[in-house]
Amino acid sequence: NFITNFTLLQGVNSKLSLHDTFESCIEKTLQSPLEYTIVPHAYDGIKHFYMRPDLQLLQIFRCDTPMYGLAVRPGFEYTDDMLDKTVIVSHPSPINLIKYFTRKDVTFDLVNSTSAAAKRVKDGLSDIALTNELARQKYGLHFVKTFKSIPMSWSLFGKGEIHDEN
Secondary structure: OHHHHHHHHOOOOOOOOOOOOHHHHHHHHHOOOOOOEEEEOOOOOHHHHHHOOOEEEEEEEEOOOOEEEEEEOOOOOOOHHHHHOOOEEEOOOOOHHHHHHHOOOOOEEEOOOHHHHHHHHHOOOOOEEEEEHHHHHHOOOEEEEEEEEOOOEEEEEEEOOOOOOO
16 A cells, blocks of 8 residues: 555556566666565665665655465365474575474475465475465465564665766
8 A cells, every 4th residue: 555655646556566586676677667666674685776876765664564374275184293394385584483483493495485485385386385365365275374464664666867977
C-alpha cells in the first residue's frame, strides 16, 4: 500500500513486478522498464545500491513482511521430528526463525528467494520450505508451523543523475 500511495502522489499508477534478484530489478530500473526498485534493509547487498551514482534513494519506509512459516505440499505428512533429519529449503535471510522458534539445529538447502523455496516444495524437489504467506499461497502449500511477520524497513530507489565533474 505504501508504494501505491507514494506513486499516486507522484501522479503515477503503479504495478508490482517481482524479479529473481534485487540486482536485476536495479538494472531494469536503470534501463527504464521499471520506475522504482524496493529493497529490504535486511538484504546484505543493499549497501552497494547506496553507493551507485546512477541510483538515488527516494524514500525509506516500514512495511512488515507477510507471515513466515514452514510449508509443505497438500497431503504431505509432517511431524515435528522431521526437523531433526529433513533438509529445509529456504532463502538465507529468515533461517534464524527456525532457531528462535523451534530451538532446533536444522540443515538448510539455500535458494535465492522464499518464492523459489516454495516452488521447490511444490515441484517435489524438497519436502519442507521456510517461506512466507505470499509464496505459500502462490504455490498452493500448507503451513505446518507459523512463526511471525517480520518488522522490516525498506528503501525505494529510482534513477539517479550522474554528474561528470572531471
